[in-house]
Each structure stands twice: as structure tokens, then as C-alpha cells.
Amino acid sequence: MPHPERLGKYPITAVLGEGAMGVVYKAFDPHIKRPVAIKTIRRQLIEDSELGQSAVARFRNEAQAAGRLLHPGIVAVYEYGEDQEQAYIAMEYVEGHSLAKYLARKVRFPEADILSIMSQLLQALDHAHEQGVWHRDIKPANLIITRQGRVKIADFGIARVDAVGLTQVNSVVGTPGYMSPEQYTGQPVDHRVDIWAAGVVLYQLLTGQLPFNGSAQSLMYKIVHEEPVWPSEHAGLAWARRYDAILAQALSKRPDGRYASALAFREALLSQTSEPVQPVVSEETVIMDLGRHEGRSAGTPSQGGSGAGAVTTAPPSGWDADTLSRLEASLARFVGPVAKVLVRRAARDCADIDTLAARLAGHLQTDQERAAFLQQTGSRPKAPGPASTGSGMTATLVMDTTRLDAAVVDQAQRILAAHIGPIAKIIARQAAAQAATRSAFFELVCARIDNEDERARVLAELRAIP
Secondary structure, X not given: OOOOOEEXXXXXXXXXXXXXXXXXXXXXXXXXXXEEEEEEEEHHHHOOOXXXXXXXXXXXXXXXXXXXXOOOOEOOEEEEEEOOOEEEEEEEEEEEEEHHHXXXXXXXXXXXXXXXXXXXXXXXXXXXXXXXXXXXXXXXXXXEEEOOOOEEEOOOOOOOOOOOOOOOOOOOOOOOOOOOHHHHHOOOOOOHHHHHHHHHHHHHHHHOOOOOOOOHHHHHHXXXXXXXXXXXXXXXXXXXXXXXXXXXXHOOOOHHHOOOOHHHHHHHHHOOOOOOOOOOOOHHHHOOOOOOOEEEEOOOOOOXXXXXXXXXXXXXXXXXXXXXXXXXHHHHHHHHHHHHHHHHHHHOOOOOHHHHHHHHHOOOOOHHHHHHHHHHHOOOOOOOOEEEOOOOOEEEOXXXXXXXXXXXXXXXXXXXXXXXXXXXXXXXHHHHHHOOEHHHHHHHHHOOOOOHHHHHHHHHHHHOOO
16 A cells, blocks of 8 residues: 555654554654654554454553653653554654664673663663553564664564564563563563563673573473573683673562562662763764664564664765775774764765765874875865765865864763753763864764754854864
8 A cells, every 4th residue: 555645743754664564654743843753553454353453452552551651761652643544653763773683793792881781771671660561572672772872672562463573462472582481371470571581681692692592382491491501601701600690580480589670680780890880882882883774663663683773884875885994994094993983974975985085084183194095095185175975965075173172072062962961971072082183073973963954953063162
């Protein structure tokens, strides 16, 4: 069927994904001036079967449950609606990579990031549990790591009914491997099923694998009757011994043997470190090149195990990955690891290699460095001035190569805080540690702003700093 031009008050701007029973759209809220994601269930499919009728009832009821939750670690539900064609839920549009995508790429997280991810997850779960809502399907595919390093729980309280491996209506609720013993055996459940699932996520972060594996039947038996191989027993993970006892409690077969609350679980984790746990995941992890970033939301139909989902270090449209990698390697000799961010951001606005190289050269401090970089890339030096870009915009190739100082960082932090809140302090500090010049610093901090229009406004404010 053709896609609608609008749903309720929301003009449709893109299709994010399609499943057997519905579509997820990107749309725009004309009143608050923000992008939203809209998950739908098609009436023509749901009204002809008991399965479909159950699905839409659950869709509605659980949207109401998720709508009660207001927490920065939970994808927000804004509105439930129905029209002649479909029922829909308007929710927060979140750009990012699912934790599942990191794990699929065999990313081994540093301990600081493991603690940050778990701390954020458990804080969000504690809020939900206080409101009498439990997720029942916590897993890496439902956890988004945004470009700011925040962790958000997606599909909170919303049954997934249209993809393989996800919750099915009229079946045991949950995903095999993450379900607690009582979910498998059909016993009454409460918030402690989420404690179990969070324990499975912690186990994966530490070891890179699930605590229990096998066929559906053997998996059920192992989860109900057997103990996992604890992290410290894995090769090279002797350092993780301090987490064995924590996991043993989180993965207790009996619910009353687990942590009584997500907050208690979090406190147990935090007791294992003398360092402050970071409120966001490290920039080194966030900017990893995992491929195309997903502009997703709670309820987006998954593809290949990805979760709902921000900024990308994937090649911008029209650019070859090898070409950009060579530019990154050349630029990194002068500016270090920040080269990846600078190249990928600049490539969005440049149509050819000479223009891109000239723009990147503007981040270097001396004429000698700029000449050396351009020689390495085989590019022709360009005269200062505006250049045509692939986006139809003009890009000023003369960059501010003034060295960065503390006063500029402080002013930038205040400007950034007005747009993204207290996390601005962390972002500014991280960017300042990587950037030698004002222009590189400004590019870095603006790379953490999702909305393109807002990013342009902030960049203009930063460049106006005396």
C-alpha cells in the first residue's frame, strides 16, 4: 500500500523500516519543531485475525505504559493515535547504534565503558520499575548508544510482533537467551526479569558471548538448571573475577535470590571501582566505524539484529570508504585520532577530493603542515574563499588555525550547554584534549549535535567567540 503523507499532525518525511504488520516512519512535529518516529500497525492486516486483534490491543495498552515513563535513558513515547488505515505511536526519534551492532562487530569494551553502559541501563530500569513497568525484553538490540554516549532503552513495554527472534503475541514473552527461568517455565514475573536480562547484558559486555547457548530446547534447560561459565574462567579475563559474584546474584535462578532492585544491582557494580563512573560512553567507542548509523526509534523493525536507534563515522553518501580512510591516515599524522571525525564531517559538504583536502588542511596550524598534507593527498592547493560543495552549500576553506586556549573552551562549553545540557562539559573537555586549533575543536563539539540545523547554529555561535 502507498505510504501516507501524514499521520495525525505529523508530516511523513521518510520510511525507517517495514515489517509484516506495520511501518515505522520518520516524521516531523510541526508544533514543537522536532523530528519524531512513528510506529504503525496496519488495520487491514490486524482486523482479520485473532493474532492481529491481540497485537493492536497490546500495541495500545503497552504504548500507554511506556507513555508514563519520562527518563533520559528511555526512548520517550509522545502520542498514541488511530486513523482509518492504522494505529500508530509517535515517539522520540533517536539516532545511534544498537549495542547489538557493537557486539556483532566483536567490539571489546574497556571496563570504564562497561560500567557506564550498565550504570545508565540500570538507572533507566530503576525509573521504569518505580512506575510499575518492566520491560521483559532487555537485550543489546533494544539498547541504543547515541552519538553523545548516552544509553537509551528502546521498545520499552511495546511488544514486537513482526520480526524473527522477537516477542510473539500469544507466546512466552521475551527473547531466548535473555529470558529468565520464570519466563521459560511460565511462572509469575515481576521487575526481576529485567534484573536477569541486565545480568546477561553485563556478561556479554565482559566476555563477548551469551552465558547460555544452544538450541531452543537445550537453552531452556541450561537457563533453568545450569550455571554459566563465569567471566574469570574465560581465557584472558582473570581481571573480571570481581564481577563473578555480582553476576551470580543477577543470574540467580530464583527471583528472590537476585538484586531486589536495579539500583541495588548498580550499587554493587559501582562498588568494584574507585574511579567515578562516567555518565556517558567514551568518545573512542562512540565514533567507531560500525557502518551506516541507524536513525531509529523505539519500535523500529529490526534488520539483522540491530536495535533501535545516531552520528555516523560511516562514509557520507557519494564517498568511497577507501578514499576517506587514506585521507584520515594522512591527516592523523598531524592531528591524531580526531582525523576520523574531521574527515567524515567535512566530506558531507564537499563534492571532490581537492575541495575536501583543502578544507581539512585548514585545520592544520602552519603553512608547512598544510603543504605537506596536500602533497601527501595529491591535491592541488586552492585559493582561499568559498568553494562549491556537494550539498549545494558553500564551504569556507580558510579555517581558524589559532591555537585553542582554556577561555575558548569555557565559552564553548556554555554555548553548548544551552543546547544539550550538562553533558556539554564532558564533550568540551574531550574535544579540547584532541584538538589543537579552534576550528578543529568547534568541529568536534558540533559533531555531537544530532540535528543539522541546530548544529549549524551552534557552529556559528562558536565561530563568533572572540
